[in-house]
Amino acid sequence: METIIPIKGAVSFQLTLDPTVWIFDDRKLDLKTYFTSQEVEEDKDIKYMREVGAHWSREIMEGATFPPTLKSERKFDRKGMETGTFGIELSPFLKNAEIKPEATTIVIECEDGKEYPFSIAEAQRLILKYSQDGKPLLEDGPVHVLFKDGSNVDNPIKNVSAIRVE
Numbered sequence: 001m002e003t004i005i006p007i008k009g010a011v012s013f014q015l016t017l018d019p020t021v022w023i024f025d026d027r028k029l030d031l032k033t034y035f036t037s038q039e040v041e042e043d044k045d046i047k048y049m050r051e052v053g054a055h056w057s058r059e060i061m062e063g064a065t066f067p068p069t070l071k072s073e074r075k076f077d078r079k080g081m082e083t084g085t086f087g088i089e090l091s092p093f094l095k096n097a098e099i100k101p102e103a104t105t106i107v108i109e110c111e112d113g114k115e116y117p118f119s120i121a122e123a124q125r126l127i128l129k130y131s132q133d134g135k136p137l138l139e140d141g142p143v144h145v146l147f148k149d150g151s152n153v154d155n156p157i158k159n160v161s162a163i164r165v166e
Helices: 019-024 044-062 078-083 091-097
Strands: 005-009 015-017 086-089 105-110 115-119 126-129 144-147 160-165
Touching: 005 091, 015 091, 019 086
Parallel strands: 005 160
Antiparallel strands: 005 015, 086 126, 105 115, 105 160, 126 144
């Protein structure tokens, strides 16, 4: 099994995805809670006030910090990383590859020769699961492809070898 997944075809930049490094990516999703928790729509004014209040409190406690470093100051939950089930959305990688305007389909290629075509809009909503209970997906990985609505959690697309844009 190859652990590198290429994004190829009708893209401006052919990318290679390495799921082994995503455990440290801030964009990772905790799949143990992702499909069970419901997103609550928060009022924009309340969200703004909460964020401004947090920023103000931080400046009072620590002084102004330029540039803002909140994202890079995260502390890693070692226990969570060792036991968690994680995935990452495919959409940022497709954006970075810059899909050409004439492309209409994204095809997930598997090692057994099976291909799963998706429209570009559908592909933007795919999640690449890369770990199960803190372990990489070595037997049928390197990733499993899940739908964002969780409808195929029990039967994901496995043995992914490439992502082709047509």
